[in-house]
Amino acid sequence: METITRRKFIQLSSITGTFLIVGCVPGKEEATKVVTGLASQLKGINLNQFISIGTDNSILLFNHRPEMGQGTFQSIPMILAEELEVNIEDIDIHQSEANREVYGSQMVVGSRSIQTEYAKLRLMGATARELLKQAAANRWGINIKDCTAENAVISQTNGESFTYGELVEDAGKLDPPESPPLKDPSAFKIIGQPVWRSDIPLKTNGAAKYGIDISVPGMLHASIERSPVFLGKVLSFNEDEVLAVPGVKHVFKTSRQVYGRTREGVAVLAESYWASIKGRNVLKVEWDNQGLEEINSDTIFNKYRQESKKKGDELFGRGDALSILNSSAGVITAEYETPYQAHVPMEPMNAIVHIEEGRAEFWGSTQNPNGIKSFLSRQYEIDEANIKINYTFMGGGFGRRSMTDVAEEAADLSFKSGKPVKVVWSREDDQTQGPFRAASLNVLRAVVKDDEVKAVEHKVVAQEIRNQTGDSMEAGRQLMGGITTAYLFPNFTVRGVLQKHHVPISYWRAVYHSTNPFAHESFMDELAHATGRDPVEFRLNLLEHPRYRRVLEEAARITNWGEKKEGIGRGIAVVERSGAHFAMVVDVEKKDGGVFPKKITTVLDLGICINPDTVRAQTEGSIVMGLGAFYSGLTIENGAVAEQNFHTYQLLRIDQCPEIETHILESIADPDGAGESGLPTVAPALANAVFDLTGKRIRKLPVDLSVFG
């Protein structure tokens, strides 16, 4: 939609003219009470407006979720437009303000936006439509049942009609219906269509603005040196030499909180980005690294291996797996390792904050605008009403931008300098400072007798995001993400052995679903071979859950699973993430002395799909990210990350990207999360395919497949 030339932040108070506003009562996530009225009547009411229809027939739909590439910028308004009966091309999309009191959570994580908002959005769209129909019915003196809504027009059988704009004033005076009828999904015209995204034209001509593109008058640019070993304390720094660099204005010690730990740094504030970098090049900081330089990836994994001998805490249990495993001979055991990974969104982390007496303002790309608002309010004792959060498009997030730490740095430096401060992390900062996707060791054991699996143990040895500090060493359920307990092994235990140390971890796309399924679904393949069964048949024998079965059966059918192809190895994996179930088949072939994925087919059941093209894009992206994490990882050397930038931490490049085919199964169930679909299955399906072709089992990532031929 070319009409959107810049993103606007419209608030109710700033709307002039006559508009029918539809929103719902703030904060009421479950029992949504829809509120409607004319803009003039609703002034001063705390209302999370989603729909605004003007007498000029303009239709504004509000998106209250930040956009990082996941496509909710378009798919949230699509849900509103569906029930409202307006043409998606004829509407304007506006980003809502950031306000937890009004909109509830606006955090974009865990592929949740569509899942959690779907019912509420439909209800608001339907309420507006019914009000407009009632207004028309009243004018004509007929029953509302004899009115139909289509393309922003209400008509009656005799052909007479009113546009929505003509009905706005009347509709705004009516009481909203208690439970307006919702459309039958079979009548959906917008939901389920591959509608073009209205943000895309802006992303082809440089017009889309990201946090890093924002400048505010009088701002200073900050570049911050932080301890490579994460927890280092600043002992001293050469302030005078840095201040002598042209353009440098201040040098301050600063800090931020990362999961309960204080992370220190020294910031160089300058007139331009380049001057801040030049100043930083001269900066020398003496750190107290507290002996953390002794730690490296080997010591971490050696410790994990030791710890894996512990019984751990049971996170899921069925039957008595442990006694069978401990009293049987010939236990099948396999250990799988996955490394730390960095999020590295293409837009380096950044934030602008201006702290003034009694007010504050933030500009930047964030997955968590309200988190920043509450932080600023808490830290600087400013009323939330006096804090303005301007959130932009994000150049990727992948979980990293759900944290508020960079805004905390910018706030601290603004507070100290009295100026608006823009903090921009270098790529090296981003890649080496974390927090990271957790490294993990997964140990699996099974007893097979008479070609049947009698008992399985899946033990996860890893740090847990929710429990990184303090004394509690009890593993939590977060650690078991992506382990399919729907497999009906008669005796099955999932256990965690919690690890704690200085490497900071956080949410990374698909979280533990990005590590555990590599082990779990590879081990299922090992067990299929141990029981002499085909991997699909093996899984189907153990699964009653209809959605797992459906995606597996469809994947097998679509890919002609049973058919052997010369020179091609095939692997399969199935996972559930954020309610979405998906099965993936990877075909690999030998080339130039290596083994490479040739084609990746994913079959998804994620309930009603709002925009299949967006879901496909998310799946393609998830696969690319999963492949990158298969080939490359971070290593800790001398307490710090060894890979400094993209020359050593290899993201997937276009020439490594295989053919990708995505099939979305029809469903009328409510939507599940789509943003991480495909990522969890890549590693196991690929490893299983490599085994099929070469007989070599991959149990440690990253791996260089170019030497696997």
Next chain:
Amino acid sequence: MAIINLTVNGEKKTIEVDPEMPLLWAIRENLGLTGTKFGCGIAQCGSCTVRIDGESVRSCTYPLSAAEGKSIVTIEGLSEDNDHPVQQAWIEEQVPQCGYCQSGQIMNAAIFLEKNPHPTDEEIDQAMSGILCRCGCYTRIKKAVKRASLS
């Protein structure tokens, strides 16, 4: 500080800057053209790609001293109305996700197609392999470059 003369998107510009500063920061901060992005600073990601005298250049490692007198085209200058065949193909294939890498992708593709208007799939992969996309839009980029080459 030094005075540097540049032609950017057809307009003559004179800026006073540290000649060691990479061209990227002059484009973004001194000229306010923020469509060209910073991704890595070491010529590894391609987000900062611009056209200089017909070549695809990583502006993050291109010192301003070398840019004196050169004619530079950024994403903002690729077309008047977003109607360059590569931009059109990008829209038709719905390529961007977060969009951050796309200025670099589009500039690189446009420059590549000027030199090789009818590339093979392998040549497309080769030419585009210097531009990273963390969102993983690669299958669509392949299709879009192909589409643009046929238009």
